[in-house]
Amino acid sequence: MLARNGWSGGGIFTNASPPNIIIILTDDLGYGDIGCFGNEIIRTPNLDYLGTRGARLTNFYSSAPVCSPSRAGLLTGRYPPRTKITQVLFPSRGIESIVTAYVGLKTSVIALPKDEITLAEVLKSAGYRTCCIGKWHLGDIKGSRPYERGFEHYLGLLYSNDMVPLALYRNQKVIEPHPVNQDYLTRKYTEEALWFIKQNKNKPFFLYLAHTFPHIPLHCSPEFRGKSKAGIYGDCVEEIDWSAGRLIEALDSYGILNNTLIMFSSDNGPWWTGNPGYQRGRKGDSFEGGMRVPLIAFWPEQISAGQVINEPAMNIDLFSTSLSSAGVEIPKNRIIDGRNLIPLLSGKVKKSPHRFLYFYKGKNLEAVRMGDWKYQLRHYVHYSPVGRPQGPWLFNLKKDPNESYNVYDEYPEIVKELEDEIKSWNRGFNRGL
Numbered sequence: 453m454l455a456r457n458g459w460s461g462g463g464i465f466t467n468a469s470p471p472n473i474i475i476i477l478t479d480d481l482g483y484g485d486i487g488c489f490g491n492e493i494i495r496t497p498n499l500d501y502l503g504t505r506g507a508r509l510t511n512f513y514s515s516a517p518v519c520s521p522s523r524a525g526l527l528t529g530r531y532p533p534r535t536k537i538t539q540v541l542f543p544s545r546g547i548e549s550i551v552t553a554y555v556g557l558k559t560s561v562i563a564l565p566k567d568e569i570t571l572a573e574v575l576k577s578a579g580y581r582t583c584c585i586g587k588w589h590l591g592d593i594k595g596s597r598p599y600e601r602g603f604e605h606y607l608g609l610l611y612s613n614d615m616v617p618l619a620l621y622r623n624q625k626v627i628e629p630h631p632v633n634q635d636y637l638t639r640k641y642t643e644e645a646l647w648f649i650k651q652n653k654n655k656p657f658f659l660y661l662a663h664t665f666p667h668i669p670l671h672c673s674p675e676f677r678g679k680s681k682a683g684i685y686g687d688c689v690e691e692i693d694w695s696a697g698r699l700i701e702a703l704d705s706y707g708i709l710n711n712t713l714i715m716f717s718s719d720n721g722p723w724w725t726g727n728p729g730y731q732r733g734r735k736g737d738s739f740e741g742g743m744r745v746p747l748i749a750f751w752p753e754q755i756s757a758g759q760v761i762n763e764p765a766m767n768i769d770l771f772s773t774s775l776s777s778a779g780v781e782i783p784k785n786r787i788i789d790g791r792n793l794i795p796l797l798s799g800k801v802k803k804s805p806h807r808f809l810y811f812y813k814g815k816n817l818e819a820v821r822m823g824d825w826k827y828q829l830r831h832y833v834h835y836s837p838v839g840r841p842q843g844p845w846l847f848n849l850k851k852d853p854n855e856s857y858n859v860y861d862e863y864p865e866i867v868k869e870l871e872d873e874i875k876s877w878n879r880g881f882n883r884g885l
Contacts, residue, residue: 457569470656470778471751472712473575474699475770477526477660478692479519479587479612479667481745482722483729485689489746491727494686498697499748502714506750507759507797511849513766514720517735517742517813519612520589522719522767523662527570527590529771529782529790531812531881535568536561537590538815543615544593560815563591564601569783571771572602575658578780583648585641586662587612599623603660607644613637613664613671634671637664638688642695646702653706656778661699662719663692666726685725710752713777715770718745732855737833738811738818739855740826751777755797763804764821769793808873817878820870824850825863827870846870 483489486496488503489510515525520541521532528535538560564570572582584603589611590596598606607622613634620628620640645661665671665688672687676694680686696716703709721728721742723735733739747765749755754777768790775782776792791805811819819828830843846860846867860867 457567474659474714476716477662478718480723481718482726484727493682494689496693498693502750503748505757509747509761511764512747513743517720526767529788563596570602581652581657584660638691713751716748
């Protein structure tokens with residue numbers, strides 16, 4: 453019998469010893485904010501440990517330049533417009549929800565639709581224990597919360613920490629009403645994650661740890677305040693690094709570190725502060741600074757240490773990568789845009805599974821990447837004069853990673869190939885929504 457989302461389940465996992473899977477997602481962390489991606493100010497020894505003993509992907513992207521669509525892409529393996537999550541979601545109570553409904557009209561929704569299938573739902577049906585900790589931001593209405601979307605256990609905030617009312621939930625119960633003391637959120641998330649790992653150390657589990665920070669307003673526990681050389685932003689990041697270290701220690705103490713796939717990333721580029729890797733743009737932009745984010749992939753049994761992989765990939769790939777690593781069938785009753793990165797991460801192949809990657813802002817396609825080339829369609833940017841979109845542009849990211857020099861006129865054959873692809877993609881994509 454088909455479930456409410458039209459998917460019947462994948463059955464028990466087929467791997468003899470399926471790995472534990474942990475996705476650590478930060479909020480508004482920049483590409484250049486951790487040591488193994490070039491930061492020399494903020495101390496991140498634990499994340500650097502994962503990066504130097506695993507793989508670092510230097511051309512990895514979020515599937516949207518803002519929170520909710522990017523998270524929808526990660527957890528469904530689908531480009532956000534397919535899920536109808538095309539803008540930041542707001543609490544279902546208050547004026548923001550009215551604005552969301554008015555602005556979104558038929559192009560967006562106020563929660564992840566019930567017919568979407570999440571990574572947690574697939575893994576749970578295959579025998580994994582599942583847990584979501586931290587920021588959800590895919591809807592707070594009935595039927596849309598984490599424990600209703602495949603996660604057996606949840607602790608966290610249902611949306612961004614600058615929205616109200618802001619309460620801390622454990623499953624369906626508010627355990628700290630508005631206003632939450634945000635100084636201790638990272639610590640509470642970490643303690644809950646350690647509890648979940650301990651409870652399930654002898655079973656395959658999926659832990660989705662979605663940190664609240666470094667989204668503004670910035671908070672950290674007293675032990676970390678004022679300790680970094682990068683202000684409160686750096687303090688937040690160093691506490692997130694401490695959290696990762698606690699998880700590593702726990703996994704190692706239980707003898708399960710080597711068979712745990714850990715993937716660390718960010719939902720989009722940094723907002724007002726943070727380092728976008730000295731690239732053009734920030735959160736909200738389809739330029740590199742808004743969507744290129746760090747990815748660390750650690751799994752000693754499959755991923756060789758010290759790899760630096762320059763091939764393009766996107767957070768929609770974490771869906772297929774997680775399922776493939778677990779030996780779980782990928783749903784076939786819908787379009788899954790993400791691809792399995794394990795062959796690339798393990799060194800079995802040298803090329804990205806994507807010939808093209810597509811960059812959406814809202815419901816609009818704004819850019820396409822093919823190899824070293826990135827084509828920016830004509831669109832509005834933050835500094836556009838009112839009523840005047842900019843572009844199109846063609847950039848060679850290998851020679852011009854800052855997207856500073858438009859070579860549209862110099863490479864007409866590349867322009868034609870990408871414009872033909874865009875036309876073909878749009879026709880097929882619109883049919884597949």
